[in-house]
Amino acid sequence: MKRAKSTCVAAQSLPDAPGLILHDLSKDYGTQRAIETLGCEIRGGEFTVLLGPSGCGKSTLLRMIAGFETPTGGRITLGGRDITALPSSQRDIAMVFQNYALFPHLDVAGNITFGLNVRRVPRAEQRQRLDEVARMMGLDALLRRKPAQLSGGQQQRVALARAVISGRPVLLMDEPLSNLDAKLRAEMRAEIRALQRRLGLTLIYVTHDQVEAMTMADRIILLNAGRIEQSGTPEQIYSRPATPFAARFIGSPPMNLVPAEALGIAAPPGTSAGLRPEDIEIAETGLPARLVSHEYLGADLLITVAAGSARLILRRPARLGLPPGPELCLRWAPDALHRFAPQPGPASLPTPDPASDPASGPACAAEPAPQPAS
Numbered sequence: 001m002k003r004a005k006s007t008c009v010a011a012q013s014l015p016d017a018p019g020l021i022l023h024d025l026s027k028d029y030g031t032q033r034a035i036e037t038l039g040c041e042i043r044g045g046e047f048t049v050l051l052g053p054s055g056c057g058k059s060t061l062l063r064m065i066a067g068f069e070t071p072t073g074g075r076i077t078l079g080g081r082d083i084t085a086l087p088s089s090q091r092d093i094a095m096v097f098q099n100y101a102l103f104p105h106l107d108v109a110g111n112i113t114f115g116l117n118v119r120r121v122p123r124a125e126q127r128q129r130l131d132e133v134a135r136m137m138g139l140d141a142l143l144r145r146k147p148a149q150l151s152g153g154q155q156q157r158v159a160l161a162r163a164v165i166s167g168r169p170v171l172l173m174d175e176p177l178s179n180l181d182a183k184l185r186a187e188m189r190a191e192i193r194a195l196q197r198r199l200g201l202t203l204i205y206v207t208h209d210q211v212e213a214m215t216m217a218d219r220i221i222l223l224n225a226g227r228i229e230q231s232g233t234p235e236q237i238y239s240r241p242a243t244p245f246a247a248r249f250i251g252s253p254p255m256n257l258v259p260a261e262a263l264g265i266a267a268p269p270g271t272s273a274g275l276r277p278e279d280i281e282i283a284e285t286g287l288p289a290r291l292v293s294h295e296y297l298g299a300d301l302l303i304t305v306a307a308g309s310a311r312l313i314l315r316r317p318a319r320l321g322l323p324p325g326p327e328l329c330l331r332w333a334p335d336a337l338h339r340f341a342p343q344p345g346p347a348s349l350p351t352p353d354p355a356s357d358p359a360s361g362p363a364c365a366a367e368p369a370p371q372p373a374s
């Protein structure tokens with residue numbers, strides 16, 4: 001099936017670092033299309049995250065920008081210059097790889113200055129730039145160590161320092177934190193974000209982790225099966241998802257997505273209704289539902305309820321506790337309800353829970369359909 005060309009529009013940028021435009025870019029591997037024809041603007045000085053599930057084409061897109069893959073169709077411009085046919089070394093773009101790609105026989109200083117050596121930058125200038133970058137990245141004390149004598153986080157910092165010392169204004173990062181433990185990942189997220197802001201870099205960051213995307217990005221480009229599903233700020237994508245895929249991909253637990261009629265909402269057949277877990281309230285009146293189970297998360301409770309044929313997850317502060325009995329009523333604000341027109345292709349809605357019996361719902365005070373909370 002031929003899909004419509006997907007596009008994204010970017011927001012304000014810092015003045016100096018150049019931006020990129022992908023014009024009708026596509027990539028085939030043999031008969032397999034990895035990237036559908038897509039158009040996209042990545043503004044200079046912004047932190048852009050390419051987000052999506054495994055196999056959606058994030059790395060392929062990044063590698064075409066880096067110059068490691070040749071596009072099947074389309075063009076890439078950087079700061080207005082067409083770079084599609086330029087070798088990667090002439091693109092003014094630095095890249096940090098997932099496995100760090102450090103040279104084991106070189107010490108930290110040698111790894112960081114490797115590219116400067118190749119480009120025959122004078123020794124004195126190398127020394128000065130190394131001092132600066134090592135201080136900035138907290139690596140001063142480690143310059144004589146070999147990579148094997150460093151922790152994962154330190155190795156990551158060396159890989160980052162090597163990219164930063166190149167002085168290139170555009171930095172690409174492919175899942176750079178996936179080898180680190182959770183605590184270190186959180187620290188490095190903040191560090192990379194601060195570095196990008198301080199240097200005003202145009203940074204394009206690939207991840208499948210929505211938390212990384214939400215916490216780091218100025219703008220997220222959400223990819224699905226080689227096309228752009230939605231692009232926007234983290235807030236825009238979270239609060240106004242354009243498609244059921246976007247609605248379910250961002251948020252943990254994800255948005256409840258059920259047939260509209262299951263919530264008593266009048267809509268054309270096939271319409272899905274979406275509600276974020278934190279947007280559903282337990283109230284005196286509203287949609288009848290029955291408690292199924294709950295999970296204690298510390299600050300919050302996740303409560304699973306059956307409402308007719310639909311299962312919904314609610315998030316509420318743990319201090320409010322569980323409702324007094326198993327029968328309850330649900331309400332939500334009008335603008336918390338998301339409606340999605342029927343989607344082409346296989347249905348992606350959750351299957352109704354056969355154990356739930358619509359007839360056995362609670363008697364919520366005389367309201368057949370939920371009335372929004374004010």
Ligand SMILES: Nc1ncnc2c1ncn2[C@@H]1O[C@H](COP(=O)(O)OP(=O)(O)OP(=O)(O)O)[C@@H](O)[C@H]1O
Nearest residue numbers: 029032034052053054055056057058059060061208
């Ligand atoms: N060199 C290649 N030859 C053939 N197919 C490839 C090649 N590289 C990628 N693909 C295919 O292109 C599609 C996109 O792959 P890509 O690596 O860009 O996805 P991704 O979103 O980065 O996934 P992950 O998060 O798992 O790394 C996949 O279906 C993949 O199998």
